[in-house]
Amino acid sequence: MTTEHQTDPNQGETVEGATGAEPIDSFETQIDALKAELAKVAEDALRERAELDNQRKRLTRDVDMARKFANERLLSELLPVIDSLEAGLAAAGTDANALRDGMELTLRQLLKVVSDNGLVAVDPTGQPFNPEHHQAMSMVDSADHAPGHVVQVYQKGWLLNERLLRPALVVVAKDA
Known part of the structure; x- marks a missing residue:
């Protein structure tokens, strides 16, 4: 084997190296x-991308199912209220008191279900007007109420877990 002096173009130094097929075989190896490693990395990246895509699809499906059945518990709790209304209508005869008693019982049942699910009625009669929770429908003179206080409630307001769902529709006492 013969050696010759070569100049490395990157460093301008003379290096000694073997001539022949040995360095080429080493580089080819x-x-x-490196090609095998690159192919493995590319395959791993493709596999990871597919796994990420599958996970994204699973999450989308899970979110869709959660939205679809979010009210399942509430609606299942409302079924007895529907049953009570249907039974009351089926049994309703000429006795108005029995019908009224049945409606009151059904209303209490419904109010319990909504209360258990975080819904609270707002009845601001006699309280100071609060524009964040009340909507003034009109103003009236009132000797019995202080100015700016709620005189009458046309429609109750509702809070869902302490957040306003619907403002109360109210009549407010005028300033004197």
């Missing part, structure tokens, strides 16, 4: 190893 390194190139083949």
